[in-house]
Amino acid sequence: MNRMWNPFANMAALAGNEITMVGGQGSTVVDSQGRSYLDAIASLWYCNIGYGRTELAEAAAAQMRELAAYHTFEFFSNPPAEALCRRIAEIAPVSDARVFLTPGGGSDAIDTAGKLARAYWRAVGQPAKQIIVSRSHAYHGMNAYGTSLGGIPMLTEAFAPLVGQVEHVAWDDAAALEKVIEQLDGQVAAFFCEPVIGAGGVYPPPPGYLAQVRDICRRREVLFVADEVITGFGRVGEWFASGRFSLDPDLMTTAKGLSSGYLPIGAVIASGRVAEPFWRAGTTEVFRHGYTYSGHPASAAVAHANLDLIEREQLIQRVAALESVLAEAVAPLASLELVSAVRAGTGLLAAVEIAEDARLADPTLAQRIVRAIRDRGVITRLLRGVALQISPPFVITEDEIGRIVEVFGEVLGG
Ligand SMILES: Cc1ncc(COP(=O)(O)O)c(C=O)c1O
Numbered sequence: 223m224n225r226m227w228n229p230f231a232n233m234a235a236l237a238g239n240e241i242t243m244v245g246g247q248g249s250t251v252v253d254s255q256g257r258s259y260l261d262a263i264a265s266l267w268y269c270n271i272g273y274g275r276t277e278l279a280e281a282a283a284a285q286m287r288e289l290a291a292y293h294t295f296e297f298f299s300n301p302p303a304e305a306l307c308r309r310i311a312e313i314a315p316v317s318d319a320r321v322f323l324t325p326g327g328g329s330d331a332i333d334t335a336g337k338l339a340r341a342y343w344r345a346v347g348q349p350a351k352q353i354i355v356s357r358s359h360a361y362h363g364m365n366a367y368g369t370s371l372g373g374i375p376m377l378t379e380a381f382a383p384l385v386g387q388v389e390h391v392a393w394d395d396a397a398a399l400e401k402v403i404e405q406l407d408g409q410v411a412a413f414f415c416e417p418v419i420g421a422g423g424v425y426p427p428p429p430g431y432l433a434q435v436r437d438i439c440r441r442r443e444v445l446f447v448a449d450e451v452i453t454g455f456g457r458v459g460e461w462f463a464s465g466r467f468s469l470d471p472d473l474m475t476t477a478k479g480l481s482s483g484y485l486p487i488g489a490v491i492a493s494g495r496v497a498e499p500f501w502r503a504g505t506t507e508v509f510r511h512g513y514t515y516s517g518h519p520a521s522a523a524v525a526h527a528n529l530d531l532i533e534r535e536q537l538i539q540r541v542a543a544l545e546s547v548l549a550e551a552v553a554p555l556a557s558l559e560l561v562s563a564v565r566a567g568t569g570l571l572a573a574v575e576i577a578e579d580a581r582l583a584d585p586t587l588a589q590r591i592v593r594a595i596r597d598r599g600v601i602t603r604l605l606r607g608v609a610l611q612i613s614p615p616f617v618i619t620e621d622e623i624g625r626i627v628e629v630f631g632e633v634l635g636g
Pocket residue numbers: 266326327328329330332361362363364368416420421449450451452477478
């Protein structure tokens with residue numbers, strides 16, 4: 223009997239339908255039946271360098287032979303973690319950056335940033351600033367802060383409020399943010415924002431929106447937190463979306479692309495301003511937060527190898543070049559009857575939305591479409607129950623993009 227309880231799975235429906243992945247190369251993964259799939263989603267938005275990069279395995283093995291792990295609480299540190307923090311601080315568009323490493327995925331980074339935002343205001347003598355604002359369609363992971371901040375109701379409604387003092391605004395309405403901050407006069411700690419909404423359905427920012435909300439946060443003394451768990455480390459054709467959109471965030475959350483998922487690791491990047499009360503000479507302020515595996519040396523070594531590879535193969539330039547290729551390839555899908563919208567044009571990110579009337583008329587339609595696409599050898603998934611995700615590895619070829627779109631077209635047009 224299968225004993226594995228899968229995330230986000232109806233375990234009754236899963237029985238006998240498991241897809242057991244055993245290998246991968248480039249943009250292709252292979253299951254235990256020997257079937258190959260073109261992975262249009264880079265697993266969960268993370269396998270940016272593609273599969274089968276053995277040099278990352280070598281980096282992990284070399285580090286594990288030296289020192290597999292040692293904790294980094296209080297005084298302790300290790301060379302790969304120290305060097306990784308220096309490296310991230312150099313490439314991140316965050317002024318005077320300090321880097322807090324997190325051990326798992328983006329959810330750890332989000333909880334760390336939420337706690338740090340609140341701790342910061344207490345440390346600077348403004349303890350009333352505790353409310354965190356996020357947006358509709360937002361996805362900030364599944365730990366307590368992320369679940370509470372999430373703007374996808376089906377992912378939050380089964381749970382009691384986990385973190386209090388959270389407000390939501392419409393994802394595309396800068397004036398709504400300003401209004402909430404004004405109404406909650408002096409109580410808002412931070413605004414969490416994915417520069418490009420990912421799991422909520424791939425929504426690139428409306429023109430001018432990010433500059434407006436950034437400006438509102440600055441004027442109103444609210445920390446601007448860029449959640450770059452998907453967009454960080456190259457997916458939008460620059461190292462970070464914060465660079466592309468000149469966000470100058472107070473805090474930035476990252477994970478996935480930092481290691482391309484070869485080992486779990488994340489990082490919260492704090493600006494000098496947020497760090498100051500905790501770092502200044504003579505301070506008694508301590509950020510009492512951390513995880514057993516924060517700064518794990520093997521994960522840090524793998525992250526270095528991943529960043530080396532991205533630089534050496536110029537994969538971010540490749541994403542920038544493929545941005546319009548992907549956008550132009552998916553655009554014609556919009557004319558299909560089953561498709562109500564196609565969103566693309568910011569890096570290697572796209573979504574194909576399935577028409578609402580068709581979904582309402584047949585509630586199993588969208589999942590059957592995902593299945594039919596998979597049966598033709600392409601993996602996609604459903605975002606927020608409405609849209610098909612496209613976020614391929616950076617190494618995807620133009621022919622492979624063509625194949626993804628061809629299969630989408632066959633299934634959605636047929
Ligand atoms: C923007 C964003 N933030 C946070 C998370 C949570 O990351 P994880 O699932 O790695 O914990 C995700 C995951 O997809 C994400 O897309």
